[in-house]
Structure formats: C-alpha cells, structure tokens
C-alpha cells in the first residue's frame with residue numbers, strides 16, 4: 001500500500017547455514033507496515049528458511065532480524081502475538097474438526113470463551129469452511145485443508161502474516177478463497193509476506209517483490225519497477241515442434257538486438273502434433289520480427305500464433321535466475 | 328492453563344484414535360481376564376526342578392542332612408545359609424530367593440522320637456516364603472513336604488519294618504510356614520501388579536508417537552511459533568498421557584478388586600503414588616525413544632520389541648521367581664522391576680507407602696534420567 005510508512009520487519013545481512021550448506025546468504029530487506037511483500041525464488045532459494053527465522057523459531061547464524069521493533073531471538077510473547085504463520089506444509093490436526101483446530105490454536109494465543117467462538121466463526125466464514133466446520137480435517141479436500149491452514153495462522157489477528165506458498169497444489173476455487181481472503185485482510189491493514197510460485201498472484205497482490213536465488217536476494221522492487229528494469233517487449237511465436245527449432249534459437253541468440261530466447265512446450269487442444277512457443281525478448285520488436293519470421297520460414301516451421309506483449313514478472317524471474325518459476 | 332489446553336487437545340485426538348484406545352485399554356483388560364481365569368484354579372502344577380531353596384541346617388543329628396538330601400532328590404537345589412532364620416528372612420525380603428527352610432536344632436531328636444512314640448510331638452521344619460510369590464513358593468512347599476514324607480517313610484521302613492504300616496498314614500514332619508499370610512494371596516494380587524507396570528510403560532510408545540507425529544505434521548512447529556514454551560508443550564502432552572495412565576491403572580485395579588479379589592488394602596494412596604511415578608518414568612522413556620528416529624515408522628518396530636523385552640526381563644510379564652538367577656539380577660536395570668517391587672510391597676506384602684518409598688524413588692530417578700537425556704537429544708525442529 002503506502003510506501004512511506006514504518007517498516008514492520010527488518011532483515012539485515014541475514015545468514016543461515018546448515019553445515020557447509022548456506023541456505024540464506026546475506027539477505028537484507030524491509031517489510032513496510034500495510035504492504036504485501038512478495039518473496040519469489042526457485043526451489044531451495046531460501047524462502048522458507050527466511051520465513052522460519054522471521055517467525056522466531058529458527059535462530060539465524062548471523063545477522064539481525066526484528067519484527068515490530070523486537071529482535072526475533074529475544075522478542076518473546078509480544079513478538080509471537082504479532083506474527084501469524086501459514087506454513088508451506090499443512091500443519092493441522094487431521095483427527096480434529098476444522099472448528100476444533102481453530103479453537104485449539106486460538107486458545108494457545110490466549111483467546112477464550114465467547115471471543116474465541118466468535119473468532120472461530122468469523123475465520124470459518126472467511127475461508128468458506130462454515131458448512132464443513134464440524135467434519136474432521138482428514139475428510140477435507142486438499143484445498144479445504146489449505147484454507148484451514150490459512151485460517152489457523154489468522155486466528156489471533158496478527159499484525160504480520162507470513163504466508164509460505166499458501167496456494168500450492170490447490171484447486172482454483174480454494175485458490176480464489178485464499179487469494180481474496182488475503183487481499184481483504186490486507187485492505188484492513190494486515191501486513192503480509194507472501195511467497196508463491198504463481199506469477200499472476202504475486203503481480204496482482206504484491207506491492208513489492210524480492211527475488212531470491214541460492215540464498216541471495218538478487219532484486220527487490222515494486223512489480224512495475226522490476227518489469228521496467230527489464231524493459232522492451234516479448235515476442236511469442238507458436239509453432240509445431242521440430243528438431244530444427246534449437247538451431248533457430250541458437251541463430252536468434254547471435255542477433256545483437258535479441259536479449260533472450262526461450263523455447264517452451266505449449267499445450268494445445270486443437271492439434272495433435274506437439275507445439276512449442278518461442279519467446280524472444282527485445283527492446284525493438286519492430287526490427288526483430290522480420291528476421292525472426294524468415295528464420296522460421298527457412299526451416300519450414302508452421303506458425304500458429306504470433307503475439308507481442310510487455311514483459312511480466314515471469315520474464316524478470318527468468319532473466320535474473322535463468323530458471324522458470326514453475327519448474 | 329495453556330498446558331491444559333494442549334492436554335485436552337491430545338486427549339481429544341486420542342479419543343478418536345481407535346487403535347490407540349484398543350492398545351491402551353482393550354489389551355490390558357482382555358489379558359487381565361485371560362490371566363485371571365487361567366490362574367483361577369490356583370493349581371500347584373508346574374515344575375520346580377532346579378529351584379533354589381535357602382536352607383539353614385541347625386540340626387545336631389543326621390536327620391537334617393537326610394531331609395536336605397530328600398529335598399534335593401525331589402529336584403530342589405539347597406543353598407546353605409549359616410546366618411539362621413534372620414538371614415534367610417532378609418535374603419527373601421530382598422527378593423533374591425522365594426523360599427527358605429530352617430531345620431531346628433532338635434529336628435533329629437524329635438524325628439526319631441516320633442518314629443517310636445506315637446504321642447511325641449512331630450518333628451517340624453520352618454519355612455519362610457516370599458509373600459509376593461505364592462505360585463512358586465506354593466509348589467516348593469508341596470515338594471518339601473513330599474520329600475520329608477518320603478524321608479519319614481524310608482526311615483521307618485529301614486529301622487522299624489513292622490511299625491511302618493502304622494506310620495504311613497500320618498505325617499511325621501510338620502511344615503510350619505511362618506509368614507502364612509502369603510497363602511491368602513489371590514490371583515489378582517499375583518499378576519496384576521506386573522500388568523499395572525507393564526502396560527503403563529507401554530504408554531511410552533504413544534508418547535514417542537505423538538512427539539514424532541506432531542513434529543512431522545508441522546503442528547509442533549505451529550505450537551512453538553505460538554506464545555507457549557517448550558515446557559508447556561511437553562507438560563501438556565505428558566499431562567494427557569498421565570491421565571491416560573491413571574485411567575488404565577484404575578481400570579486394572581477396578582477389575583482386580585471386582586473379579587480377581589485384588590487386595591488393595593490400606594494402599595490406595597500408595598498405589599496412586601506408585602502409578603504416578605511409573606507414568607512419569609514411562610513418559611520419560613517415551614520421549615527418549617522419540618530421539619532415536621525421525622518418524623514413528625522408523626522406530627515403531629524397535630520400540631515395541633524393546634518394551635516387550637523390558638516386560639519379560641523385568642518380571643512384569645513373567646513372575647520373577649520363574650526367571651533364572653542372572654535374569655532376576657538383570658531385572659533391576661529396568662524401571663519396571665522397581666515399580667513392581669513397590670506394587671508388590673503395597674498389595675502383596677501389605678507394606679506401607681513409606682516403607683516402599685525407596686523403590687518409588689528409584690523409579691522416579693529412572694524418570695529423571697530418561698528426561699534429562701531426552702531433553703538434551705530431542706530436536707523440536
């Protein structure tokens with residue numbers, strides 16, 4: 001939201017090593033009060049480790065991490081009350097009902113009596129589990145379990161919510177529930193740290209995004225800022241798959257105006273032959289298009305679609321890390 | 328308060344875990360009934376071959392030695408004790424032996440007198456038995472009596488062939504069992520204490536399972552993130568298991584009193600204290616077991632075997648008197664054995680809580696050691 005408010009969390013030169021493996025390697029960033037801060041990174045980048053340290057259960061090897069002005073190593077109960085965590089892996093009691101799960105964790109945070117049942121009702125409503133509240137969590141669908149996982153983290157009305165891939169492996173309906181729930185809470189003032197593999201979610205939800213790779217924070221800016229830093233356009237050409245496309249890509253990469261070429265297998269319903277999308281990033285699409293088309297004509301590739309678009313976060317990610325987000 | 332929240336959640340979870348319920352309550356109850364009906368006959372069957380009997384032979388004549396020979400002939404093994412009755416009583420109280428026989432100084436004299444004079448008092452042996460061990464000591468008793476009977480008959484036949492027939496119908500050696508209270512022991516008294524110990528210790532598996540399970544499921548981490556301390560989390564979990572253990576013990580005692588004539592006597596508080604301490608040690612053992620694997624699946628087989636092994640060598644599943652000597656000694660490396668001592672003191676020997684406190688203290692010490700190692704080793708993360 002606003003960028004000139006107080007940081008609710010600060011991370012300074014954070015390092016965490018497991019033996020010789022460095023999971024987090026000198027990361028610094030702030031999370032502003034009221035914003036949704038996105039943390040993106042391929043598998044093993046160190047996102048979960050960073051979240052664990054922020055939540056106070058994992059001690060850093062070195063560096064300073066504080067939330068609401070309290071050091072996470074010594075912050076104690078006030079710090080814990082201020083933070084809500086939604087872990088990447090489900091952490092719910094399968095043998096308890098949704099309602100019992102919420103009640104239990106609410107009580108751990110000191111909520112009792114009428115306030116507790118009111119809060120439970122409210123949370124069930126928010127994640128759309130009211131009708132299934134008294135069924136055991138074991139009988140929930142994957143998406144419903146995820147929603148319960150989210151609701152538990154919100155029970156005590158934290159100021160900072162740490163969301164570790166809350167929508168991974170979730171049906172669109174549940175994803176929407178979670179997504180809209182977080183957006184609504186943010187509107188009411190909740191600060192959120194959000195990690196996700198879904199680019200659209202991050203683009204739509206996050207005010208600022210940090211990109212992590214191999215323990216390092218390699219970029220940190222607003223979504224618009226990150227995209228602007230990349231610049232140019234992306235040309236996407238859909239063609240039938242062929243062995244010769246690799247040579248075409250290699251030749252395209254030689255061209256000075258082209259920054260990046262990528263081949264991805266594309267799903268297609270109407271055709272039986274597999275298709276490939278060639279993505280080419282360039283500052284000058286007008287000058288790149290003609291040679292691109294003639295290269296394709298030379299290998300007799302049949303073009304099905306052609307599209308010129310602005311780069312998105314996915315392209316930023318690819319450029320910075322050399323990896324696809326959803327590998 | 329938070330501890331109770333955690334305990335309540337654990338109990339709720341347990342209530343929905345059918346296999347855990349069957350294991351915690353069903354098994355002990357069924358086995359109690361099975362054993363109860365088995366030993367209902369109170370039969371003196373079984374072999375005493377090779378069993379040791381402490382013998383103090385104070386007899387001035389030769390009959391004492393002959394009596395011992397007769398007993399050995401019957402399969403018993405005499406271990407000589409020169410310290411007399413007191414020494415025998417001490418060693419039996421310690422649990423090293425289950426039966427002792429004192430052959431009094433005038434044994435030969437009385438024996439021979441009774442052979443010729445029908446009105447003379449019978450020669451008498453004094454027998455001291457471990458009240459906690461009726462089954463075995465009862466068997467030995469009949470063997471000792473039988474052996475001396477044969478001694479009488481053979482002596483009579485040897486010396487007074489014509490008087491033999493007249494003597495055959497009456498015993499000439501009396502067996503005076505000194506602590507006769509023992510004969511009042513009921514089947515419940517005999518095997519229930521062992522069960523009360525063994526099954527409480529099998530709670531250890533559940534403790535390990537809940538700790539590893541919650542860590543694996545991520546719910547332990549969730550609790551750690553909340554404003555509760557590790558001590559509260561552990562305390563809550565142990566509280567739940569303690570309640571479970573107390574219910575289990577109460578059930579066994581209840582069944583014992585109702586159907587197996589268990590004599591709780593003046594001991595209800597003693598039993599409660601022993602049960603509580605045993606549960607504490609069992610929880611410590613469970614937490615320690617949890618440090619030997621990442622998941623319950625990894626250690627389940629091992630821990631089940633281990634607990635069973637402890638049950639056997641501790642004398643909680645098999646009466647200690649049936650165990651070979653070295654295993655009786657070995658049994659004291661288990662916390663079970665000490666807890667069993669305490670229950671046997673309270674239920675079978677009708678001791679007071681205070682007099683069996685040393686046993687309870689050892690059980691508590693086991694618990695403290697288990698917890699110290701477990702807390703140092705257990706990774707909450």
Ligand SMILES: Nc1ncnc2c1ncn2[C@@H]1O[C@H](COP(=O)(O)OP(=O)(O)OP(=O)(O)O)[C@@H](O)[C@H]1O
Pocket residue numbers: 018021022023041042043044045046047048049050088
């Ligand atoms: N407890 C641990 N012991 C050893 N190594 C660990 C531990 N936890 C994490 N790591 C390592 O630290 C690195 C960062 O892991 P982390 O879980 O933070 O990545 P991530 O960005 O969350 O990845 P993902 O997108 O797959 O969730 C990985 O190489 C991982 O193997």
Ligand SMILES: [Mg+2]
Pocket residue numbers: 047048049088164
């Ligand atoms: Mg992760």
